[in-house]
Amino acid sequence: MRILRIAVxxxxxxxxxxxxxxxxxxxDKAREDQRFDRASAKDGQASRDGSAASPVLAQPGAxxxxxxxELSPAAxxxxxxxxxxxxxxxxxxxxxxxxxxxxxxxxxxDFPIPxxxxxxxxxxxxxxxxxxxxxxxxxxxxxxxxxxxxFNSLLEEICGEFRIPLKKTFYPVxxxxxxxxxxxxxxxxAQNEIVLVDRVGLSVNTGYSRxxxxxxxxxxxxxxxxxxxxxxxxxxxxxxxxxxxxxIDDLLKVWNYKTAIDFKASRLMNIKExxxxxxxxxxxxxxxxxxxxxxxxxxxxxxxxxxxxGENTVTLRGMPDDMLRVRLRIDxxxxxxxxxxxxxxxxxxxxxxxxxxxxxxxxxxxGNTVGxxxxxxADDLVIDVLEKWLTWRLGVFAQWQTGSxxxxxxxxxxxxxxxxxxxxxxxxxxxxxxxxxxxxxxxIERLAGAAKTLFNRTVDAIKAFLGREPTKKSMAELDxxxxxxxGAEASFVGINNYKQFSLPFLFKAPILFSWKGxxxxxxxxxxxxxxxxxxxxxxxxxxxxxxxGFLDVPFLGYVFKQNESQRVRVMAHREGNGHQHMPVAVxxxxxxxxxxxxxxVESMVGRANGILRYIGVRGxxxxxxxxxxxxxxxxxxxxxVPLEQMSYRRGISAFTLLLNDKAITDIGRxxxxxxxxxxxHAMTDRREREMMEWVxxxxxxxxxxxxxxxxxFRQSFYHSDDLQEGDGRIRxxxxxxxxxxxxxHRLRTRVDAQxxxxxxxxxxxxxxxxxxxxxxxxxxxEYIMKxxxxxxxxxxxxxxxxxxxxxxxxxxxxxxxxxxxxxxxGETEVIRRMSETMGRxxxxxxLGD
Numbered sequence: 093m094r095i096l097r098i099a100v101x102x103x104x105x106x107x108x109x110x111x112x113x114x115x116x117x118x119x120d121k122a123r124e125d126q127r128f129d130r131a132s133a134k135d136g137q138a139s140r141d142g143s144a145a146s147p148v149l150a151q152p153g154a155x156x157x158x159x160x161x162e163l164s165p166a167a168x169x170x171x172x173x174x175x176x177x178x179x180x181x182x183x184x185x186x187x188x189x190x191x192x193x194x195x196x197x198x199x200x201x202d203f204p205i206p207x208x209x210x211x212x213x214x215x216x217x218x219x220x221x222x223x224x225x226x227x228x229x230x231x232x233x234x235x236x237x238x239x240x241x242x243f244n245s246l247l248e249e250i251c252g253e254f255r256i257p258l259k260k261t262f263y264p265v266x267x268x269x270x271x272x273x274x275x276x277x278x279x280x281x282a283q284n285e286i287v288l289v290d291r292v293g294l295s296v297n298t299g300y301s302r303x304x305x306x307x308x309x310x311x312x313x314x315x316x317x318x319x320x321x322x323x324x325x326x327x328x329x330x331x332x333x334x335x336x337x338x339x340i341d342d343l344l345k346v347w348n349y350k351t352a353i354d355f356k357a358s359r360l361m362n363i364k365e366x367x368x369x370x371x372x373x374x375x376x377x378x379x380x381x382x383x384x385x386x387x388x389x390x391x392x393x394x395x396x397x398x399x400x401x402g403e404n405t406v407t408l409r410g411m412p413d414d415m416l417r418v419r420l421r422i423d424x425x426x427x428x429x430x431x432x433x434x435x436x437x438x439x440x441x442x443x444x445x446x447x448x449x450x451x452x453x454x455x456x457x458x459g460n461t462v463g464x465x466x467x468x469x470a471d472d473l474v475i476d477v478l479e480k481w482l483t484w485r486l487g488v489f490a491q492w493q494t495g496s497x498x499x500x501x502x503x504x505x506x507x508x509x510x511x512x513x514x515x516x517x518x519x520x521x522x523x524x525x526x527x528x529x530x531x532x533x534x535x536i537e538r539l540a541g542a543a544k545t546l547f548n549r550t551v552d553a554i555k556a557f558l559g560r561e562p563t564k565k566s567m568a569e570l571d572x573x574x575x576x577x578x579g580a581e582a583s584f585v586g587i588n589n590y591k592q593f594s595l596p597f598l599f600k601a602p603i604l605f606s607w608k609g610x611x612x613x614x615x616x617x618x619x620x621x622x623x624x625x626x627x628x629x630x631x632x633x634x635x636x637x638x639x640x641g642f643l644d645v646p647f648l649g650y651v652f653k654q655n656e657s658q659r660v661r662v663m664a665h666r667e668g669n670g671h672q673h674m675p676v677a678v679x680x681x682x683x684x685x686x687x688x689x690x691x692x693v694e695s696m697v698g699r700a701n702g703i704l705r706y707i708g709v710r711g712x713x714x715x716x717x718x719x720x721x722x723x724x725x726x727x728x729x730x731x732x733v734p735l736e737q738m739s740y741r742r743g744i745s746a747f748t749l750l751l752n753d754k755a756i757t758d759i760g761r762x763x764x765x766x767x768x769x770x771x772x773h774a775m776t777d778r779r780e781r782e783m784m785e786w787v788x789x790x791x792x793x794x795x796x797x798x799x800x801x802x803x804x805f806r807q808s809f810y811h812s813d814d815l816q817e818g819d820g821r822i823r824x825x826x827x828x829x830x831x832x833x834x835x836x837h838r839l840r841t842r843v844d845a846q847x848x849x850x851x852x853x854x855x856x857x858x859x860x861x862x863x864x865x866x867x868x869x870x871x872x873x874e875y876i877m878k879x880x881x882x883x884x885x886x887x888x889x890x891x892x893x894x895x896x897x898x899x900x901x902x903x904x905x906x907x908x909x910x911x912x913x914x915x916x917x918g919e920t921e922v923i924r925r926m927s928e929t930m931g932r933x934x935x936x937x938x939l940g941d
Contacts, residue, residue, distance in 0.1 A: 202915065205724060209717045209886070210893075212724065213910045217283055219746070219894045223924040226680045226748040228934035229659060230894070234282040234744055235937055236639065237655045237684040269297045278336045278343055279328075281939050283908075284896075285366075286333045288342050289939075290350050295322035311383050319377045325352040326370040328939055352408070355519040357512040360408070363416060368941050369408040376401045389440030398428035406519065407941035411503070418502040418515065419941055420574070422562045425495030431487065438482040438602055447475060481646045487598040494591045497933050498562025500571055501584040514578045562587050567622050585622040588933040590615060606650065609638035613659075614864075616857075619929055626668030629929050630853035632860035635659030635680075655684040658873050660863040663926045664856035673922055674753030675856035677863055679703075679877055684744040690726075690736050693897060696745040697722050699874075700893055703749065706878045708886035711769030718886060720911065725895055727905035741898040748892040749877070750918055755888040756859065760839035762883045764793050767836050770882035771829055774875060783822050784829065796833040798826050831869030832879065835862040890918035 202211040220227050275291045301316035327350045331339040342348075352369035363369070382395030405421040437443070504511045564587060571585045592615040598608040613636060619629040637657040641650030657680070664675040683696045697720050705714040726735055751759075762770075768788055775781040786808065791800030805822065838858050841850065861867045863876060871879070881889070890913065897907040912918075 202912070205721055205911075207717065208719075208721055209913045210720065210911045211913075211915065213912050213915070216894070216908050216910045219892060219910050220282060222928050222931045223919070224892075225661070225663075225678045225750060225918070225923065225927045225930075226746065226892070227927070228931050228937075229657070229680050229682065230746045231282045231937050231940070232935060233655065233657055233682045233684065233746070234896075235280070235939065237653060237686070237742075237744060238280045239649075271295045271297070274349075276343060276346070276349060278331070278339050279939060280336070281330075281937075284334045286331045286336055286339045287939060288329045288331055288339065290327045290329075291324065292326075292351050292353070293322060293324040295320060311385055313381070313383050316380045316382075317378070319375075321373075321375050323373045324370070326368075326372075327352050328368040328370070329364070330366040355516050357509065357516045360416065360512045360515055361506045361509075363408060363410040363506070365410045365412055367410045368939070370405065370941070371407070372403055372405040374401065374403045389437045390435070392434040394430070394432050396428075396430045398426070401425045401427065409941040410506075414506045416504045416506045416512075416515075417941065418504060420500045420570075422498040422567075423495065424562065425493055427491060427493045429489060429491040431489040433487040434485070436484045437479065438484075443475070443479055443482075450475075477647055481644060482602050483600070484602050485598060485600040487596075489596050491594050491596065492592070493594075495589075496562050497588040497590070498567045498570075499584065499586055499588075499932055500567070500574060500582050501932070502574075502578060502580055503583045504578070504580060511578060511580060518574065518577050564620065564622060571623060582623070584929075584932065586619055586929070586932070587622060588617050588619045590617045590933075592616075603644055604642065606641040606644065607638065610636055612636060617930070617933060619933060621668075621929070624668075627925075627929075628666045628668075629926065630664040630666075630856055631930055632662045632856055633659060634860055634864035634866070651687055653684070653686040654688075655682075657682040660860060660873060661930075662856045662860040662863065663930065664852040665922060665926055666852055672852040674756055675852055675859055676753060676923065676926070677751045677756065677859055679749045679751075679863065679873070681747045681874075682745065684742070685740075686742045688740055688743060690738045690740070693726065693740065693743055694722075696743065696895065697725060700745070700747040703747075703874065703877050703881060704891065706770075706774065707881045707889060708884060709773070709882050710766060711773040711882060715886065718891075718913065720893055724911075725897075725907065725909065727897060727899045727907045739900045741900055742896070743898070744896045746892075746894045749881070750890040750923070751881075751884060752888050752890070752917055752920075752923075755884040756839070756855075758885060758888065759836065759880050759883045762836060764796075764833055764836075766883060767833055767879070768793065768829060770879045771832055773882060774878040780821065780825055784825050787822065787826065793833070796830055796837055798830055828869050828871055831867065832871065832876075834868040838862070838867075887914065888917070890914050890923075892918070 202213055204211050218224070220231055224230075271294070273291070273293050275289075277289050277291075279287055279289050281287055297318070297320040299316065299318035301314050304313040304315055329350070331342050333339040352371050376399055378397060378399035380395050380397035382393050382397075384391060384393030384395075401424070403421070403423040405419075405423070407419045407421075409417045409419075411417050504515060506512065567585060567587050571582050575582055592613075594613045595611040596609070597611060598606075600606045600608075613634070615633040617629070617631040617633070619631065621627045621629075635658055637659075638655065640654045642652040642654075644650050659680045661678040661680065662675050663678070665673040667673075681699060683692075683699070685692050701719045704718045704720065705716070707715045707718045709715050727738070772781060772784055772788070775784065786805065787798065787800045790804065790808075791798055793799070806819075839855070839862070858867075862869070863873070863880075865872050865876060867876075869876065892910065892912055894910040895907060897905075899905040899907070917923075
């Protein structure tokens with residue numbers, strides 16, 4: 093029956109080609125289990141009871157390292173002022189203490205790797221747990237890579253493109269549009285999980301634009317206003333399949349269509365684990381001023397826009413052990429900034445003429461109503477797709493955003509009928525007048541009744557959203573009322589005030605190439621927990637990302653994709669009683685590709701090892717035990733196919749390195765000589781290294797500045813024909829080194845000008861700027877990490893490397909593994925609380941809550 097249904101789909105789409113839809117082989121799983129069994133047998137009882145298993149580097153006498161170290165007015169031995177810097181003409185010559193091998197903390201699911209500090213975790217999905225400091229980044233990165241790319245096979249991509257859309261737009265008046273839609277599709281979550289998505293939406297949009305006086309008729313100036321109100325019901329259900337073609341049965345069972353509007357206790361009790369209900373209501377208002385030049389098939393414009401957006405959302409998620417997580421969000425944001433966009437359409441006139449002729453022909457031969465409907469379906473499914481395929485686009489924007497997020501979270505027992513009945517009443521908007529005064533009482537009621545009383549309620553809804561933002565007082569009141577109505581205590585209530593700056597860009601060449609992403613993405617979050625202990629969190633995020641696609645296939649997506657993301661995150665925590673924790677830093681680097689060669693996989697491992705090899709070496713040698721073992725990551729080659737000639741359908745890697753509070757303290761305490769020695773050791777250019785070695789050996793450094801005899805440098809180091817090149821290069825290198833010393837001095841300072849302790853969030857902001865290349869040195873992410881990790885104790889870092897590979901060939905080898913160093917350092921109570929709190933307010937996956 094499934095084969096017959098797939099054949100019907102293929103005939104409907106008019107394709108005559110079949111491709112084999114590969115699945116994950118059962119023997120792969122069996123082989124994986126055998127590998128784990130062999131690892132366990134090889135390590136023997138010692139690995140099972142946690143003794144003498146796998147080496148982990150640690151300095152003698154190193155503390156276990158708590159991630160909750162209290163801030164003191166000054167570092168030990170520093171007194172009430174900054175430590176004096178003792179000038180020294182040369183680098184430290186004393187080698188660092190000899191590392192001592194100790195046994196790692198092994199859980200029953202971890203497998204030590206002989207000769208390495210790493211253990212392999214069998215819980216691969218643990219990398220997406222909410223307590224993991226990089227989980228939101230990994231989830232969003234993987235879902236973005238798997239969207240719009242041709243991955244498994246032609247048949248699999250056709251199954252993914254097949255959806256059931258029903259949508260209609262009508263205009264009661266010329267400036268008002270009403271759009272209703274219902275849609276069912278298959279989508280892919282992280283970890284290759286296929287989900288069925290049922291979506292119902294209703295939106296009202298209005299807009300108005302007017303031309304302003306202009307000096308040039310070819311460059312008209314216009315001003316525009318717009319508003320929109322929309323509500324959706326989205327139900328996301330796991331299918332249990334890892335391929336979309338295997339889930340076609342679920343897609344075609346239209347009688348099983350599910351909405352999240354009809355709230356009944358019996359339905360709430362049957363939400364399955366992993367199932368998500370989303371009910372967002374959004375209101376946006378915008379104004380824009382722009383100059384444009386429009387020609388047939390071509391348009392260009394510069395604009396400045398500002399918009400205010402409000403969104404109130406209820407999400408329900410089925411959790412393990414029959415628990416139901418309920419989250420209520422109230423979001424408010426102001427976004428503004430300039431933009432430049434150039435758009436060109438190939439065959440624009442032909443496309444427009446075809447649309448007009450087709451619409452007229454259908455109207456004359458099938459009747460106006462049927463013709464319009466048929467044209468709308470054809471336009472959405474075929475013409476619109478082809479037009480986007482043949483459009484080239486260039487866009488560069490600068491965006492500033494400020495906003496507030498309010499969040500209330502409950503964890504309810506689904507088997508408790510009283511709680512489920514109370515939740516039914518809550519979601520149906522049965523509140524008293526005190527809740528109605530908060531303008532949030534009838535959110536779900538508005539969605540459920542929007543179709544009946546749309547026009548009567550539009551004005552009221554706009555009033556409810558305009559200027560509405562969560563505050564500490566309003567969130568505390570909502571918590572009091574919701575907790576009272578549910579008869580349960582909220583597991584989390586908080587508010588996040590944030591600001592963000594980004595430079596998104598887009599370039600698309602028809603058929604061949606697409607490149608988009610963000611050159612800069614800088615965000616600052618200030619989270620306050622309401623109730624309980626009243627903790628505060630300061631989180632600084634700085635990163636960049638790119639998404640490149642090559643060879644666009646209509647209806648299917650890009651054949652080749654190359655995605656990259658780098659991010660630095662620094663988190664500070666202050667408890668409600670005033671106790672401050674030293675900040676912790678997280679470096680996240682992710683790479684992904686579709687249809688690539690083995691060199692791409694080697695690059696993933698090589699980029700991570702390029703940082704790991706420097707951990708704790710203090711300018712001498714390399715840390716071999718901290719490097720990833722490539723032989724454990726690469727899949728076995730096919731018969732007669734060497735490993736270096738293997739190709740892959742897809743590859744994704746995520747490298748996370750966490751420096752805990754003690755590691756940050758160690759960096760701040762490093763002397764100038766130690767910092768410069770680490771700087772030299774990170775250099776890969778032999779010529780530059782020789783130049784800096786001469787300067788440091790023959791010069792002096794003090795207070796963050798380096799002094800040397802420039803004439804002696806010329807005479808001793810360069811011939812006459814190298815003078816101009818050498819002068820420029822050495823000045824640049826010294827500038828980097830002096831900036832690096834100044835950056836470390838800022839971390840070393842623990843008291844301000846008034847002699848007061850520097851707050852943890854101030855230290856976190858300083859550290860984020862240094863790690864992101866915005867400090868005095870200006871060194872890029874990877875370079876600054878290679879320098880600073882040399883100054884820490886290897887026992888004070890936590891590292892994770894996860895990889896997912898799908899190799900092509902006779903045997904379709906799948907690799908999905910996760911490796912860890914010092915697992916317990918990433919699972920402390922403070923790190924867990926920081927990560928979970930950050931994750932609640934992080935950019936949410938569209939398939940989660």
